[in-house]
Every structure is written in C-alpha cells, then in structure tokens.
Amino acid sequence: MPTFRTIKSLTQCLKGYRTAGLRVGFVPTMGFLHAGHRALIEESVARCDITVVSLFVNPTQFGPNEDLDRYPRALEADHDLCRTAGVNLIFVPDASEIYPPGFQTYVEPGPVAEPLCGAVRPGHFRGVATVVTKLFNIVQPDVAFFGQKDFQQCAVIRQLVRDLNLPIEIVTVPTVREPDGLALSSRNSYLSAADRARARCLSRGLFAAHAAFQAGERDSQRLVETAQAQMTEVDQLQYLQLVDARTLEPILGSVEQPAALCVAACVGTTRLIDNVLLIPPPQALADHELELVSHVIGRQATAGAAGPRPS
Template sequence: MEVLTTIAAIRNFVMAARRQGKSIGLVPTMGYLHEGHLALARKAREQNDVVIMSIFVNPTQFGPGEDLECYPRDLERDQKLAAGAGVDAIFAPGAEEMYPPGYATYVQVEGLTEVLCGASRPGHFRGVATVVSKLFNIVQPDRAYFGLKDYQQAVVIKRLARDLNFPVDIITIPTVREADGLALSSRNKYLSPDERRWALALYRALNTGAALIRSGERRAAVVRDAMAQEILSRPRTRIDYVAVNDAETLEPLDEIRGRVLLALAAWVGETRLIDNMIVEVKD
C-alpha cells in the first residue's frame, strides 16, 4: 500500500491505474479509522480494481470552538488498518496542499444544508461539499463510499454529485454499531467509561421513536418529545436537536408519512454525537 501526500502524486497513481483499464473506488475519511470506515473500504474492494482512501482532517468543516486541533489522529495506526481492509493507496495531504495560500473557492449545496447539523454548525457543509468536490476532481473515482451514520452528509453529497455532474456513483452503507447499539465514531474516543454508557441513550431514543411510529403514532411532536426525554434521562446529556424529518428532502414533518428520518445530535459530557434511523410508514 502506498501513502501519497501530494495532489500530483495521487494523480500519477490514478493515471497509472487508468492506463491499465482499472476501476477506482474512493473512501473519503478524516482518519482515526474504526470498523465503519473499514466496512466502506471492504465494500470498495469488492466493487473496484483499485481502492484509494483519503485521510484528511478538513479544517473548513470545523467551526470556531470545535475540535479541529484535538481531533484524533494516528496515521501509522490508520495505515495498518487500511492495508488490512484492502486499500491500495492512502491520500494523506496536509492542509496547505488542499488549501494553498490565497485559496478562495467554496461549494455550497443549498436547502439540504440548512437543517439538522447544518443549522447548528454553520459553514460545516460548505466545508464538506468543498473538500469532497476537490477529492472527486483530484481522484476522479468511478465510485465513492459514505456511511449513513452521517445521513445528512450522504444526502448532500448525492445532490452535489448530481448537480455538478460528477461522473461518480455514490455508494452508501448502513451505520456500523457496537454490539450494544452505539454508532461507531472517531469521537467516541473522547468518552469516559461513564459517558460511554450514557451515550447509549441516543440509540435508545431512536428505537423509542421508531416503536411509537410502528405502533401507529403519526404526530411528529409526540415522537420528538419521547426521544428527547430518553436522552435527557441520562446524566450530563444536552440536546442539540431531535428531529423527525422527510428522509428525502430533510424537511421537518408535522404529520409522519412515507420514509421518515429520525435524527438527533446531543452532547454527552463535552462530546457531541450524532445518530439516525429510517422508518418506513406505508399507510
């Protein structure tokens, strides 16, 4: 497995693969890999001749006071895990390689980015859309892989690829969870043992909301309140948002119908975590 740190180097790697007629899968990450990332890499390995993983803690998607400086990083560890999952090359640029002095161009996906995490993290999805656009342009993959734990991000990237005519298939895979249901996240590293237990309230809240819907509840406000109560029943938890939204448009619902996204973000101690679940309503 090669580790490449410049745009020129990864483009040369891609050109060599293309000359041999090989297909390319891209797995964008911010590193500190966990089983969710590795599941994406293994899916890419199944579907492509060459798998490239990007590892880049993207500064433009972090807001003031967020955890850019302390976000977990361990490239040596990541290299071993990525190689074991079948990755052929890691693209690990520095910030100045991606955003050289004088950089002034950004990508904004409107509408989809103004709710949920976009409402509480202004500018976050502008940073995501920009770096993903750059990665698509640099690597020019046939397929790119994203996990549905970041459901809003996946919806935004699908719209981005469609609207800007990137010739890349966006492949998503379900949220990967611990045995007790906690969604895998690099930020789980921040949790103390007690906070790790309290964080299970997020998954329990989603299951509470889903159970209400499946039992016939159609008032979104009732479902939101029940989910919020589940989260707040644990110590040191604070809610950013609890949402019952349309799974396609991401618009908030009053009456539950169709494909419904249950989504939430909450702080457990000082760590902000997100999770979601899709519920199908057929009546």
C-alpha cells in the same frame, strides 16, 4: 499499499488504473479509523477493482472553538486497518496541499445543508462540500462511499453530485454500532466511562421510535416524543427532528414517506450525532421513493422490515 502525499503523485498513479479500465472506489475520511470506516472500505473492495482512502482532517469544516486541534489522529493504526481491509492506495495530504496559499474558491451547498447540523454549525457543510469536491476532482472515482451516521452529510453530497453533474455513484453504508447500540464515531474517544454509558440513551431513543414505527405508529410528534423520553441523560439536546429523507424538511403529521429521525446531543463536552431511518413498507412507496431508499440505505433497500441493530 503505497501512500501518496501530493496530488501530482496520486493522479499520476491513478491515470494508469483508468487507462486499464479499472473501477475506482473512494473512501474519504478524516482518519482515526474504526470499524465503521472498515465497513465503507470493505464495501468499496467488494464493488470496485481499486480502493483509494484519503486521511485528511479538513480544517474548513471546523468552526471557531471546535475540536480541530485535538481531533484524534492515529496514522500508523490507520495504515494497518487499510492494509488488512484491502485498500490499494492511501492519500495523506497536508492542509497546504489541499488549500495552497491564495486559495479562495468554496462550494456553497443549498437548502439541504441549512437544517440540523447546518443550523448549529454555520459553515460546516461549506467546508465539507468544498473538500469533497476537491477530493472527487483529484481521485475521479467511479464510486464513493459514505456512512449513514453522517446522514445530512450524505444528503449534501448526493445533492452536490447531482447539481454539478459529477459522474460518481454515491453509496451510503449502514451505521456500524457498538454491541450496546452506540454509533461508532472517532469522537467517542473523547468520552469518559461515565459519559460513554450515558451516551447509550441516544440509540435507545432512536430504536424505541423505530420500534413504534414498525408497530404502526405514524404520528410524527409521538415518534419524536418516544425517542426524546429515552434521552434524558444527555447534557444538551441540540436537536431531535423527524425529516424527509431526501429534502431534510421537517415532517409534520403522518409519516408516509421515507424519513430520518436525526439527533445531535452533547454528553459531557462531546458532541454526538445519530439517526434512524423510518421507511414505510415498499408497497406503500412510489417508484421515485423506492429509488431514494436504495440510494439512502444501500444493502437495507428492502427495508421497512429491517430495524436498526448493533453491529
């Protein structure tokens, strides 16, 4: 399993695979890999001939006073996970390789990047869109894999691929959770034992809203209130919003289209995000909405029926 640190060496290697007509899957990560990343890798291995994983803590998506310098890193453990999961190539560039001296061109995402995390982390999705575009240009994958936990990021990237005519299929893999429901995240390592226990209220709230939706509740305000009632243990609730799964525009009134209930909260000094999808029964959806659901939730595309569950 070779590791590449330069763009030139990686692209030279990948050229041979493309000449051979092999299907290339790509999993871009910031490292400190966990079972959620493994799920992305395993999906790529199952669907593609070659799987490439990048390990790069992208400085342009961190704002002032955020955790760039202390973001967890574990390169040796990351290599071990990649090897056992079936990765073929690893790309581990330095920041100067991705952003060489004189770099000045950025990708500006549109309205889909403005609400939710975009409102509380100005510039974050500009950095995400830029680095993902650069990595796509470097790897030129046939398929790229992202986790549902970063729901808005997935929406931004799907829009980016459509708008820039990139010939890449985007696959969103369902969130992987701890047995108690907490969504796996590299930032969970920041949590003390007490904060870790309090953080479970986020998934409890989301699951409660999902259960109410499955039981027939369609009023957006009541669904949000159901979730919020379970989230009293957090120190700061940055947002809890029910949005259209495609546009991320707020849903007011009745939920009759694929929707996402998204939350960001601080527990202690750690910022966590999570979401749950609220999908009406397939027979209630228009054809374009069914297509959206298949892109948003991948293997759970027949949902509506399948609820969130620990993995």
